[in-house]
Amino acid sequence: MNVGEQIRRGREALGMSQTDLADAIWVSRNTVSNWETGATTPDIQSFILMSALFGITIDEMVKGDANVMAQAIARDRNRLLVVGPEFPKDDSKVGDAAGDGSQNGSEAEDDAASITLTMPEPQGNEVFGNYERIEASHDGVPEFRLVRTFALLSMSNYRIENRAGEVVGTIHRGRALFDPVYQLRVPGFERVQVKRGWKPADFRYVYTIEGEGVGVDGAVLGDEFSIWRHEERIATVRALRGAGRPVYGIELEDGDARPLAFGVAMMFLMLRDYDRCWVRTSR
Structure with missing residues (x-):
């Protein structure tokens, strides 16, 4: 068909x-x-x-x-996502590829922990995009949590917690005109902003990202995309098959940028869910 x-x-x-x-x-x-x-x-x-x-x-x-x-x-x-830098497609720049002989290929893959999350139903008005709590787990153990700390209409604040319950970053959701804007702050990194906007000339919505040399390769509204920082891939996000709410798998590369990569992934997944809610409310 x-x-x-x-x-x-x-x-x-x-x-x-x-x-x-x-x-x-x-x-x-x-x-x-x-x-x-x-x-x-x-x-x-x-x-x-x-x-x-x-x-x-x-x-x-x-x-x-x-x-x-x-x-x-x-x-x-280029109509779905505007990024600053062009990132290489050469996978040799990704992770530690066992060049020193200390790891084989499968062990190197294990270093990039794959976590799974299911997007919950938004609280209150669906298009305001407020979520009380989102958990991403690895082997059944929560790896990261997004916990809402404040919500008022279309504005909300979240803290990012790691496995130990420590706060490793925050996400603020605001709006510019009628479209959401997300700002991620992780200690040790510049602020990263992701926003959704309308481009009348192209008759398209555009997602833009700026800050900390972060960009995205692939279709953020499709089945897979990767997140890059300064020419190094730090995460890969895949849409998984599941009944009901959307389910995603996120592979995070090892290193200090893991909370940053998770936060960027969450901003795009919340934007993606925002678009799903607009469709549902227009039925």
């Missing part, structure tokens, strides 16, 4: 017209018609919004059209 057929079936299963779907994901009815006939293909943001709306994974949406997602990423990469 191709992407156009998946879109048509998902829309009809919800009893939506092409106009209803177009209104829900901020495109024109003609755009939806072109997707369903195969004349054009969706962009990344439209894929993630329809995935949330239809209750299926992006993988399931593009199954049968192997090149569609690659084309969407190539076409829309």
Whole structure:
């Protein structure tokens, strides 16, 4: 089944017209018609919004059209995320690759602890994006926690706790006009800011990140992206299959930047959930 057929079936299963779907994901009815006939293909943001709306994974949406997602990423990469530096694709710069003979490959992989988290339901108004507590665990043991310390409408503060319960950073959520802005502070590092904004000229939402030489490679609204700092990859985030709320796997590289990497990942995952909530409330 191709992407156009998946879109048509998902829309009809919800009893939506092409106009209803177009209104829900901020495109024109003609755009939806072109997707369903195969004349054009969706962009990344439209894929993630329809995935949330239809209750299926992006993988399931593009199954049968192997090149569609690659084309969407190539076409829309700079419209979804604006970063400062260009980061290398050479994995030799990532981690400690056993060059001294003291580790084999599998042991080196174990050093990058993989943690899993399930995004909880937001508290109160869904689009305000307030979460009481988010836990990320490794082998069943909480590795990091995000604990809300303050919330008022669209503003909220969180502390980041490590496995020992120590506070290793904070995240503040505010807003610029109608879009959320997140600021991460981790001792020993510059402030990192991630915000979502509307670009009228491109008719697209753009995620921007700045501070501490941090950037992202990949589709932050897709199934996988990596977080870089000064040309070193510090984390990889993957969307996992799961029923109900979104589930993610995060691989953190060893080192002092682990709390920073987790905080940056959480800012993007909260923004991603914000977009899911906008879709849900527009049904």
